[in-house]
Amino acid sequence: MTAPHDLLEIPEGLTLDRPRPGDGAAMWRIARDSRVLDLNSSYSYLLWCRDYAHTSVVARDTAGAPVGFITGYVRPRAPHTLLVWQVAVDHDRRGRGLAASMLDALARRTVTQFGVRALETTVTPDNAASDRLFASFAERHDAPLTREVLFEAAAFPERGHQPEVLYRIGPLALAAMP
Structure with a gap:
């Protein structure tokens, strides 16, 4: 079990990196295969990897292929807030703490790099996994x-879309981010 304020360990054999435009297609496939995320156009993932790589993360397997990602951006009108857009992990990599490590x-x-002091995301009421991910992050x-x-x-x-609930976590303390 991880002690408070400690970063979770990255699951064995994986590395974390900034996404590159060449990762966009794999990220689109991971999002599509999640069957829970709103799927953006494949083009948007390519642009995200180019324009928002500094506020996003990709998990790579030993061959360097993406197996998970988080896309995010610093809000233009709230420059100390990171908005987490999407979190996705390959189906066979789930349940091992990869999303939390990312x-x-x-x-x-x-x-550290941008002075972020708060994290925001939106979660639909039926997304228990995302609720647990962000609640445990806040607790940790x-x-x-x-x-x-x-x-x-x-x-x-579109008909049937659930409300998007804003989760705001913060303030984040530098001391809490070893």
């Missing part, structure tokens, strides 16, 4: 977590 590493990097780093509906279901053009 989130810890990305938070540490953005706190002794940071307050608040939740409020950001976008009601009626705001989405």
